[in-house]
Amino acid sequence: MATDEILVKRAQGGELAAYGDLVERYQDRVYGLAARLLATPEDARDAAQEVFIKVFRALPGFDLRAEFATWLYRIATNVCLDMLRRRLREQLHNYRGSDSGRSNILKDDRAGPEDALLAKERLKELQRAVMDLPDDYRVALVLHHYQQMSYRQVADCLGLPEKTVATRIHRAKLMLKQKLLPGGEDGAL
Amino acid sequence: MRCSRVQEMLSRYLAGEYNSFERAALAKHLSSCDTCSDIMADLRRLNEMLDLWRSEPAPDDLLDAVMIEVSKLSPGVSVQHCLQPVPTSPAQTPGLLRHLAVAAALALALSWGIGSWLVAPQALAATGADRLVHSYATASDSVMQDTANVIESLTGKLNFEELMNR
Numbered sequence: 181m182a183t184d185e186i187l188v189k190r191a192q193g194g195e196l197a198a199y200g201d202l203v204e205r206y207q208d209r210v211y212g213l214a215a216r217l218l219a220t221p222e223d224a225r226d227a228a229q230e231v232f233i234k235v236f237r238a239l240p241g242f243d244l245r246a247e248f249a250t251w252l253y254r255i256a257t258n259v260c261l262d263m264l265r266r267r268l269r270e271q272l273h274n275y276r277g278s279d280s281g282r283s284n285i286l287k288d289d290r291a292g293p294e295d296a297l298l299a300k301e302r303l304k305e306l307q308r309a310v311m312d313l314p315d316d317y318r319v320a321l322v323l324h325h326y327q328q329m330s331y332r333q334v335a336d337c338l339g340l341p342e343k344t345v346a347t348r349i350h351r352a353k354l355m356l357k358q359k360l361l362p363g364g365e366d367g368a369l
Numbered sequence: 370m371r372c373s374r375v376q377e378m379l380s381r382y383l384a385g386e387y388n389s390f391e392r393a394a395l396a397k398h399l400s401s402c403d404t405c406s407d408i409m410a411d412l413r414r415l416n417e418m419l420d421l422w423r424s425e426p427a428p429d430d431l432l433d434a435v436m437i438e439v440s441k442l443s444p445g446v447s448v449q450h451c452l453q454p455v456p457t458s459p460a461q462t463p464g465l466l467r468h469l470a471v472a473a474a475l476a477l478a479l480s481w482g483i484g485s486w487l488v489a490p491q492a493l494a495a496t497g498a499d500r501l502v503h504s505y506a507t508a509s510d511s512v513m514q515d516t517a518n519v520i521e522s523l524t525g526k527l528n529f530e531e532l533m534n535r
Contacts, residue, residue, distance in 0.1 A: 194443065196436070196439065196440060196443055199436075199439060200432065200436050203431075203432055203435050203436070204432055207427040207431050207432055207435075208424065208426050208427050209424075210427070211425070211426070211427035211428070211431065212424035212425065212427075215424070215425055216422070221425075221428075225427075225428050225431060228427060228431055229431060229434055229435055229438070232435040232439070233435065233438050233439060233442075236435075236439040236442060237442065299421075302418075302421065303421050303422060306418055306419070306421055306422055307422060310419075310422070324384070325416070325419050326419075326422070326424065330384075330386060331381060331384070331386055346377070346380070346381055347377070349380055349381075350376075350377050350380055353380055353412060353415055356415055356418075356419075357411055357412075357415055360415065360418055361411055361414060361415060361418075
C-alpha cells in the first residue's frame with residue numbers, strides 16, 4: 181500500500197486517482213470527526229465533502245515534510261467549526277430559545293429490544309453531553325479520544341500549546357463526569 | 370506532588386503519554402491518596418463510556434461526490450477514469466501473456482530463419498556448410514527451448530511443439 185507521502189506526491193503531480201486513494205483512506209476518519217462535532221449526519225457529510233475539496237485545492241502548497249494526516253485534520257476541524265458557527269447563526273436567527281438544536285444527530289427512534297433500547301438511551305445521553313461541551317473543549321476531546329491523536333498531535337493540529345490542549349481535555353472530562361457519572365455533580369475531577 | 374496537579378495530569382497519564390519518571394511520581398502519589406485514586410477510577414469509567422460512541426463509516430456516495438467535484442477543478446481529467454479503474458482480472462492476464470508469447474515465438478522463429486539465410490553464405494566460405502548449419506541450428510533450438518520454457522512457466526499452456534508449430 182502506497183504511503184500518504186507517495187499518494188500526495190502523485191496527487192500533486194496531477195494524478196487524480198492518487199487523490200481518490202487518499203480520500204478513500206481518510207473518508208471514514210474525517211466523517212467520524214465531523215459526525216462528533218456537528219449536529220446532523222447531513223452536516224457531517226457536507227462537511228466531509230467540503231474538507232476533501234478544500235484539501236484538494238490546497239494540495240499544491242502542501243509541504244511534504246509535514247504530516248498529511250495532521251494537516252488534513254486541521255482543515256477538517258476548521259471546516260467543522262466554521263459550519264458550527266454558521267449553523268449557530270442560523271439557529272439564533274430561526275428559532276431563539278428552542279431546547280438544543282444540536283441533538284438532531286441523536287434522534288433515532290427506531291424500536292428495538294429492551295436492552296438495546298437502554299444502551300441506545302445511554303449512548304444518546306453521552307452524545308448529548310459531548311455535544312453540549314464548549315466547541316473548543318469538544319474539538320480537543322474528540323481529536324484525542326476518538327481520532328486517537330496524542331496531545332502533541334492535537335496541539336499541532338489546532339496550533340496550540342500542549343498545555344492548553346491538556347487543560348481543555350481535562351475540563352471537558354470534568355464536565356462530562358458531572359453529567360454522566362453517578363455523584364458527578366459533587367465530584368472533584 | 371499536590372492533588373490538584375495530579376488530578377490535572379490523570380487523563381494524560383491514562384493515555385500513556387508520560388515518561389517513566391512522571392509515571393513513577395504519579396503512581397507513588399496514587400498509591401497513597403484515595404481521593405486521586407477514586408478520580409482516576411472515574412476517569413477510566415468515563416473513557417469506557419466515551420468508547421460507547423462508535424464511529425459510523427462515511428456515506429457510500431461520499432468518495433464519488435468528492436471525486437466528481439475535484440475533477441471539475443482538474444480540467445482535462447476524466448472522473449470516470451478515477452472511479453472506474455481499468456479492470457485487471459486474473460482471467461485476463463494469462464490471455465495477454467499468451468498473445469505476447471505467440472508474438473515472441475514468431476519473432477524468434479523468423480529471426481532463426483532469416484539468420485540462417487544471412488549467416489550461412491559468409492560462413493560457408495570459412496568452414497564446412499554442414500557443420501555450421503548444424504551448430505547454428507543446435508544453438509537456435511536451445512534458445513527456442515529456453516524461451517518456450519519461460520513462456521510455459523508464464524502461461525502454463527504453451528509447449529515447445531506448439532511453439533514450433535506456430
